[in-house]
Amino acid sequence: MSDAPVVRIGAGSASPLHTLREIWHYRDLFQALGTRDLRLRYRQTFLGIAWVVVQPLLAAGIFAFVFGTIARVPTDGQPYMLFALAALAGWNFFSSVLTRASTSLIQNPQLVTRVYFPRLILPLAVVPAALVDLLITLAAFAVIALAQGHGFDARLVGLPAAILLLGALALGAGFAAAALAVRYRDVQYVLPVAIQLALYASPVAYSSAAVPARWQALYYANPLAAPLELLRWSLLGTPAPAVQDLLYSVGAAVVLVLIGAAVFRGIERSFADEI
Amino acid sequence: MRSDALAIQAEGLGKSYRIGRGPRATTLAERLVDVVRHPFGHGAGEGFWALRDASFEIARGQAVGIIGRNGAGKSTLLKLLSRITTPTTGWAELRGRVGSLIEVGTGFHPELTGRENVFLNGAILGMRRHEVAQRFDEIVDFAGIERFIDTPVKRYSSGMYMRLAFAVAAHLDAEILVVDEVLAVGDQEFQKKCLGKMGEVAGAGRTVLFVSHALHAVSTLTTRTLVLEAGRIAFDGSTSDGLAFYRALQAEGSGSAHAYRAPAGRSGVHLVDGRVVTSISDGLHRHGDAFALEFTLDVPEPVSQLCFSVHIQDESDRAVNHFWIYGDGPAFRNATGRFNVRIDVPKYRLVMGRYTVTVWVTDRASHTIYEHLSNLCPFEVTMEGLARPDYEWSPEYMVYAEDYTYGVTRA
Structure with a gap:
């Protein structure tokens, strides 16, 4: 039995490579937790899975009324409902991954204090359910778009890239938020406000073209701006974000994931003692 | 002893917790107050050594009991070996796949069915999905709840719930099993079945670490016992001597009331x-x-x-x-x-x-x-x-x- 795995327990941290290998080893747990979330989400609700579609439609409807009908925000020539719904699909994916990742540790204290597994699995495992929601919203979007005579073209290739970027940004922030929430419960109260602010600082209810030229650079410092415009471009053919803004977002996502994971691993060792 | 014959090797394992002003600041405001008051460190919190300088070697296939009074450090040692928490000092090496049962039914969700919970719990315990699938029938059979396997577990009686939870744990295929008092649950009949299963595991050449207050179970399942007292290993030897040592400790505390x-x-x-x-x-x-x-x-x-x-x-x-x-x-x-x-x-x-x-x-x-x-x-x-x-x-x-x-x- 010389090939038996050796577990070393000590005061130092495991190497990042070792952590990655362990996460891979526990991939079935990732899947099981993801499935659990999906199963539980709409069990014992009256409308069930329909909520996935109804929620963003309601939000888009409200946006359509406030920004489209009352404020008459320019939409790059698109019907406001489609214009808002396209970005909302991406936005909801981002905010639900971030929100649920941030509480993934403190809502599972029994897992953290009773059994070992690579803790990063917990924030990671919120992604499948959010992704399923996103796909259902996109399907609803497609139905509405096609019904209004709108077609799709090769620009759809931008869609996965936009989703990947949004997911990475959400996870990076989510890792850090989840770990910090174990130590400081303030995170639970600060985060929703921050997300709300970010919604208005991002091109969801309006187009980034509406931002005055002198503020554009500052506006695109928000790494969410480029992927959201990319998403709308790929679905509706609105103007594409500049390549350098996209590259900036990619860089920000990578840095954020690395920093988030580092913060997480820094606090990880004391989770069970502090949760 | 050649090192590849060892399943567990621990050297100077220790764990200290901060006491005094609570474990640590839990809101940002408290942390800021902390920093202002104690700019050069974590402040007046004293370290409490839940476990100190624990060194031992356990051979492959050995079944070892861990006993001790409340607060003696049993659960800390268990949590360290299960990697739930990390040691403050020392190190340990575990050679082989480790399965740890600090509690049965960890992660069970009331809204999920028995079947769904078996797969979820199995994954939480570190089993691969195909392993659970392979043993599924055996698990359900052991728990004796075939008819309710597709019912949400919130409708289970507490007995059924515990039986299913233990059944998953009992089919965990690990070379090193670290078990806490999980047997303190369930009805008499089922406890007997669980102990039987544990005995089987210990007999099958796997390494078992068994923490329990049930001295009789310890004496039946293990040949060697560590007695912990005030965070230290006070005794390490044969189970019969260990139990006698432990009883002497208990008697010391209670005075002779006989x-x-x-x-x-x-x-x-x-x-x-x-x-x-x-x-x-x-x-x-x-x-x-x-x-x-x-x-x-x-x-x-x-x-x-x-x-x-x-x-x-x-x-x-x-x-x-x-x-x-x-x-x-x-x-x-x-x-x-x-x-x-x-x-x-x-x-x-x-x-x-x-x-x-x-x-x-x-x-x-x-x-x-x-x-x-x-x-x-x-x-x-x-x-x-x-x-x-x-x-x-x-x-x-x-x-x-x-x-x-x-x-x-x-x-």
Whole structure:
């Protein structure tokens, strides 16, 4: 039995490579937790899975009324409902991954204090359910778009890239938020406000073209701006974000994931003692 | 010992927790206050060593018990070896796949069905999905809940729930099993089944670390025992010596309460003192050994029908045995003075458990009760080292086990 795995327990941290290998080893747990979330989400609700579609439609409807009908925000020539719904699909994916990742540790204290597994699995495992929601919203979007005579073209290739970027940004922030929430419960109260602010600082209810030229650079410092415009471009053919803004977002996502994971691993060792 | 024959090797393992002002600031404001007050460190919080300098080696295939009083560091050691928390000092190496059961049913969700929970719990315990699938029928069969496997577990009785939870854990395929008191649950029948399963695991050449208060289970399942006391390993050796060491520790803490002495100034007909004569040590008796009760009775005035009676009571206050001493024979009848009473039981076959003595001193003629004393002379009966499959495991299975022979003939 010389090939038996050796577990070393000590005061130092495991190497990042070792952590990655362990996460891979526990991939079935990732899947099981993801499935659990999906199963539980709409069990014992009256409308069930329909909520996935109804929620963003309601939000888009409200946006359509406030920004489209009352404020008459320019939409790059698109019907406001489609214009808002396209970005909302991406936005909801981002905010639900971030929100649920941030509480993934403190809502599972029994897992953290009773059994070992690579803790990063917990924030990671919120992604499948959010992704399923996103796909259902996109399907609803497609139905509405096609019904209004709108077609799709090769620009759809931008869609996965936009989703990947949004997911990475959400996870990076989510890792850090989840770990910090174990130590400081303030995170639970600060985060929703921050997300709300970010919604208005991002091109969801309006187009980034509406931002005055002198503020554009500052506006695109928000790494969410480029992927959201990319998403709308790929679905509706609105103007594409500049390549350098996209590259900036990619860089920000990578840095954020690395920093988030580092913060997480820094606090990880004391989770069970502090949760 | 060659290192590849070792399953677990620990060197100077220690864990300290911050005490004093709570574990740590839990809101940002508290943290900021902390920083202002103690700019050069974490402040006045003192370290408390839950475990200190634990070094040991466990050979592959060995079954080791870990016992100790509450707060002695058992769960800390378990949490360190299970990697739930990290040591402050020292290191350990575990060679082989580790399965740790600190609790059964971790992650069970009430809204999910039995089937869904089996897969989820299996994954949480580190099993691969195909492993769970492979053993699924076995697990359900072991739990005995086939009919309810697709019912949400919130509709289960607590017994069914525990059975299913343990069934998943029992089928965990690990080379090193770290088990905490998970057997303290479920009904008698199921506990017996679980212990049987544990014994099977230990017998199958896997390394088992077993933390428990159930000393009988420890004695049956393990050959070696670590006794923890105040965060240190106070004893490491054979299980029988370990249990004796642990009992001595317990007795130290409680003082010798195995004898009774009448309060000063007691007058009238009364019990002066009483004690149990047990076979292993003061207050500890081995099933089947000679047992005796000794009393001193003070009778200042003659009583025409003095009756002295003794009950042995079990933990649920059931009288297991009555010893009656009355009638014309005993010397204390219609006489005055001090009398020694000794009751001998040549082979006392109480089943394992804790017992106490109740004493009545009465006059059967006038129905006077001179003395009624309960919970005297607590003692424990052990069945360690006695292998008899018909009364294994559970203290409440029976209260008395007698030797017997039988014959079966065709009529």
